[in-house]
Amino acid sequence: MDSQYTQTIKLPILQPGEYDLFTKTVDGKETVIPPTSVEEKAQRRAELKARITLLMALPNEHQLKINSYKDAKTLMHAIENRFGGNTATKKTQKNILKQQYENFAASNTEVIEQTYERLQKLISQLEMHGEVIPQEDINQKFLRSLSQEWTMHTIRSGGNKP
Secondary structure: OOOOOOOOOOOOOOOOOOOOOEEEEEOOEEEEEOOOOHHHHHHHHHHHHHHHHHHHHOOHHHHHHHOOOOOHHHHHHHHHHHHOOOHHHHHHHHHHHHHHHHOOOOOOOOOHHHHHHHHHHHHHHHHHOOOOOOHHHHHHHHHHHOOHHHHHHHHHHHOOOO
């Protein structure tokens, strides 16, 4: 094609109210869906992601019961009502976690990383119940919970160096 020839394309300009972008029929009624902005799409995507994240956190047997909530806010409220418990239940849970922390010990069948992860999970649960344990106490609990085979290693690394 020669450069002196140009082709002009005339695009129609749509005026508001002259067109329908999308229609949806629900129960025999036709509904017009308005155009969606980039912000609305991002907000809808974030809402969906929050809802999916909440559902993934639930045990499988509870997902069908709570899946009917269509937005993250009402879903979170339903989860809190279902699993939050009352004040007495929360106090009991906190006391059980404290007891588990006090009696924490490494198992002979687990590696040191598994013991550490188990302790960290317990600490996280205590923190969710408002119980704060100083890091130094956590470190001491971990070292004391290790099996006898680790004692020599922890004494060497934890005490004064020769």
